[in-house]
Amino acid sequence: MTIEVDVSKRLGKFELDLSFASSGKVTALFGPSGAGKTSAVNLIAGLARPDTGRIAVGGTVLVDTSKRIFVPRHRRRVGYVFQDARLFPHLTVRQNLLYGRWFSRQRSHSVEFDDIVAMLGVGHLLARRPGGLSGGERQRVAIGRALLSNPALLLLDEPLASLDDARKAEIMPYLERLRDETRVPIVHVSHSVGEVARLADYLVVLSAGRAAAAGPLDELLPRLGALGGFERHETGSVVDAVVEHDGGEDGLSRLASPLGSIRVAGSAGRVGRPVRVRIRARDVLVATQRPDGLSALNILAGVVAEIGNGHGPSIDVRVECNGVSIAARITRHSGAALDLKVGKPVFAVVKGVALEPGGPSLS
Amino acid sequence: MDWMQLSGEEWQAVRLSIKVAFWAMVWSLPLGIAIALLLARGQFWGKALLNGLVHLPLVLPPVVTGYLLLLTFGTRGPIGAFLAEHFGLVFAFRWTGAALACAIMGFPLMVRAIRLSIEAIDRRIEDAAGTLGANAAWVFLTVTLPLSVPGIIAGMILSFAKAMGEFGATITFVSNIPGETQTLPSAIYTFTQVPGGDLGALRLTLVSVVISMTALLLSEWMAQRANRRLHAP
Numbered sequence: 001m002t003i004e005v006d007v008s009k010r011l012g013k014f015e016l017d018l019s020f021a022s023s024g025k026v027t028a029l030f031g032p033s034g035a036g037k038t039s040a041v042n043l044i045a046g047l048a049r050p051d052t053g054r055i056a057v058g059g060t061v062l063v064d065t066s067k068r069i070f071v072p073r074h075r076r077r078v079g080y081v082f083q084d085a086r087l088f089p090h091l092t093v094r095q096n097l098l099y100g101r102w103f104s105r106q107r108s109h110s111v112e113f114d115d116i117v118a119m120l121g122v123g124h125l126l127a128r129r130p131g132g133l134s135g136g137e138r139q140r141v142a143i144g145r146a147l148l149s150n151p152a153l154l155l156l157d158e159p160l161a162s163l164d165d166a167r168k169a170e171i172m173p174y175l176e177r178l179r180d181e182t183r184v185p186i187v188h189v190s191h192s193v194g195e196v197a198r199l200a201d202y203l204v205v206l207s208a209g210r211a212a213a214a215g216p217l218d219e220l221l222p223r224l225g226a227l228g229g230f231e232r233h234e235t236g237s238v239v240d241a242v243v244e245h246d247g248g249e250d251g252l253s254r255l256a257s258p259l260g261s262i263r264v265a266g267s268a269g270r271v272g273r274p275v276r277v278r279i280r281a282r283d284v285l286v287a288t289q290r291p292d293g294l295s296a297l298n299i300l301a302g303v304v305a306e307i308g309n310g311h312g313p314s315i316d317v318r319v320e321c322n323g324v325s326i327a328a329r330i331t332r333h334s335g336a337a338l339d340l341k342v343g344k345p346v347f348a349v350v351k352g353v354a355l356e357p358g359g360p361s362l363s
Numbered sequence: 364m365d366w367m368q369l370s371g372e373e374w375q376a377v378r379l380s381i382k383v384a385f386w387a388m389v390w391s392l393p394l395g396i397a398i399a400l401l402l403a404r405g406q407f408w409g410k411a412l413l414n415g416l417v418h419l420p421l422v423l424p425p426v427v428t429g430y431l432l433l434l435t436f437g438t439r440g441p442i443g444a445f446l447a448e449h450f451g452l453v454f455a456f457r458w459t460g461a462a463l464a465c466a467i468m469g470f471p472l473m474v475r476a477i478r479l480s481i482e483a484i485d486r487r488i489e490d491a492a493g494t495l496g497a498n499a500a501w502v503f504l505t506v507t508l509p510l511s512v513p514g515i516i517a518g519m520i521l522s523f524a525k526a527m528g529e530f531g532a533t534i535t536f537v538s539n540i541p542g543e544t545q546t547l548p549s550a551i552y553t554f555t556q557v558p559g560g561d562l563g564a565l566r567l568t569l570v571s572v573v574i575s576m577t578a579l580l581l582s583e584w585m586a587q588r589a590n591r592r593l594h595a596p
Contacts, residue, residue: 045494073493074501086491089593090509099505103496131593149495 001185003027003153007043007053007063016040020214024202026179026186028217030193031206037189038083040206041155044187045080046073057153057185074103079146079154079184083161085138087130093141094126100149113148119177120144136167140174147182154178156188160195175199180274197221197238197278222281222318222327223308235316236280237326243268243275252297252352258324263297264355281316283354284328287347288338297352300326304344307335319348326350366562369570373563375542376550377570383458383546384526387465388519391473395518399477400507421471425531432464432536460537461544465526472525473518480514481507513589520582524575547571 006019016036020027029037042048044055046062054064057078062071079100087096097113117123120140130138139159146154159175160168172195179186179199190196196203196217203221204214213220217238224235241257246268253268254261255275268275290299302321310316315335317328326348340346369377401407402414420428436443436454446452454460484507492502508515530548537544539553551567554560 047490047494072498073490074496074498076494077496078494080491080494082487082491084487086485086488088488088492088506090512099492099497100495103501129592145495 001058001153002056003044003058003185003187004054004056005040005044007040007050007055009039009043009048009050009053011039014039014209016043016209018204018206018209018211020204020211022202022204022214024185024200024216026188026200027202027204028196028200029187029189029204029206030191030196030200031212032191035191035206036209037191037206038157039209041080041157041187041189044153045078045155046071046076047080060152077104077150077152079149079151081139081142081146081154081156081159083158085130085135085142087133087138087141087145089130091129092126093122093128093130093133096130096141097122097126097144097148100145104150116144116147119181120174134167135163136170139163139171143174143178147178147184151184154184154186156186158189158191160190160192172198193221193224193236194278197236198276218325222316222325223306235282235327235329236278237324239277239279239324241275241277243271243273246271259300259321259326262350262355263352265353277355279326279350279355281327281329283350284319284326285349286317286319286328286330286334286338286340287349288344290347291349294349295351296349298350298355300348300350302326302346302348304340304342304346307340307342319346321348367566367569369566370563372541373550373567373570376545376547376567377574379458379461379542379545380527380547381574383461383465384523386459387462387469387526388473388523390462391466391470391522392515392519395470395473395522396477396508396515399474399481399514399518400503402474403478403481417474418471420468420532425468425529426535428467429464429532429535432460432467432532436460436463436536454537456537456540456544458537458543461533461546462526464532464536465529466522468529468532469522469525472521476518476521477511477514480511480517483514484510510593513586513593516582516585516589520578520585524578527571527574527578 002021002023004021008017014036016039018036018040029040031037039048043050049070050063050065052065055062061069062076063069088099091099120143122137122140122144125133125137125141133141143159160171163171176199188199200217203217205212205220222235222237239257239259241255241262243253244256244261245254247253247266251266253264253266255264255268255277262277264277285296300321302319304317305320305325306318308316310332313332314329315332317330317335317340319326319328328348398417402410434440438444438447438453438455443454454463489502489506492506497505528548530552533544533546534549539545539549547567547570551564554564554567
């Protein structure tokens with residue numbers, strides 16, 4: 001299912017001028033606060049009208065100003081999970097969940113109530129009202145409510161933003177299950193690299209109302225630092241892997257990945273579980289010879305693919321290892337001392353304790 | 364305690380008052396909700412004028428409102444003559460006229476209470492309902508209306524209480540006919556105008572206090588219940 005967006009809208013002094021086409025399962029709209037992320041999803045949901053432009057989901061045109069098409073929000077089949085949940089306070093959790101389903105009852109149902117309730121773990125809340133739910137519970141109900149309206153597209157507008165770290169960690173597995181267990185494509189709005197790295201497969205980087213870059217996550221993430229406007233230390237790479245061996249006596253887990261075997265500290269979950277490992281650029285060393293007598297557990301052979309300009313004393317080096325891009329942040333001084341050039345064979349070195357399967361803290 | 368015993372005529376006034384107030388409240392409710400919605404949400408030319416018109420009975424002398432009703436809804440008034448001829452609906456000197464006068468006098472209070480309640484609703488919740496497939500009418504019925512229930516209850520009780528106490532417009536429009544248009548206030552007024560009527564006036568005054576107090580307590584209880592429903596865990 002392809003999501004095509006090519007719209008512009010003026011909102012006071014701010015101008016949104018956004019264009020991208022994604023066929024990813026989870027498309028992340030990523031950028032700092034005020035970049036226009038929420039405005040963009042509001043246009044997709046039909047809560048706002050673009051001045052000019054076109055939006056289509058899976059070939060169905062939702063807006064096309066040149067053809068004067070504007071599908072009203074209630075006919076778009078776009079499930080929207082808001083930052084602030086927006087549950088109906090006068091209805092029980094069960095009634096909230098079933099609200100959208102009532103309007104889509106003519107359509108065939110690909111999603112089952114009991115399955116969704118079980119997936120989101122809200123079964124024990126069904127008789128309660130939203131007033132007494134915790135922030136995390138509300139978001140889970142909101143996700144279920146959107147899913148049960150049988151949407152063709154799911155919009156998640158920073159569903160974790162209003163939650164503390166503990167609650168974020170509580171919701172994250174549900175979002176991963178959402179991605180893995182449903183067939184609905186997702187547009188996920190976030191300003192957190194951690195969230196994006198864990199969930200998305202296509203990335204649209206927003207900056208001041210424009211798409212500064214768009215592309216598959218594994219290509220774009222190592223270059224985030226160069227795109228500007230972001231926490232520079234968030235630059236990194238993601239590697240999809242499968243648990244090969246879960247933390248034994250020494251507490252080390254082994255993951256099978258395109259890079260070869262990666263060793264990480266701590267438990268990785270059951271063997272065979274797919275995990276996504278995020279490697280931050282600042283946690284990666286570069287060596288020109290295979291290092292010996294080093295505590296770091298992961299030594300990956302590769303070639304220098306790109307040397308960024310960087311900022312101040314540091315530069316970002318992209319090392320291609322077995323077809324996977326690994327970003328490394330090193331000092332400008334070291335880059336010169338090692339005589340790094342594009343095409344030079346090097347080793348990327350990553351400490352096992354710097355890696356957490358499923359990604360490091362989401363904050 | 365014999366003096367507390369209401370006479371047949373006094374009972375009649377009490378029953379009539381409750382009937383008039385009840386129907387005044389019921390018939391003005393749909394229009395009250397519609398006008399409140401229009402004033403809370405609408406953007407249209409003449410909104411200030413409509414708002415002024417709705418509130419007019421609150422500031423006009425009740426006698427003036429009653430006289431205007433007599434001119435328009437009386438047997439020879441333009442609307443009154445039309446309704447009598449085509450629908451057999453007569454207001455002048457009937458209890459229906461008393462209900463009409465009471466409805467109009469209570470209308471600003473009802474609209475105001477409902478309007479405030481609608482304005483307090485978070486419209487983003489209505490947006491959420493829209494994305495879930497509800498069109499404008501369904502959003503109104505399933506979200507806006509239930510969320511404004513506390514205001515609607517308050518408006519109904521205010522309208523009822525106002526109708527129970529309405530005197531000026533009613534007596535001007537439909538006079539003071541025992542059994543037809545003699546409501547509680549009119550009956551009390553009549554007692555105060557005749558020698559030896561003090562006891563009767565006192566009895567009806569007590570009845571009036573009890574009914575008004577009950578209505579207020581009931582509204583408080585219902586509003587609390589509605590609020591608890593909205594914010595219950």
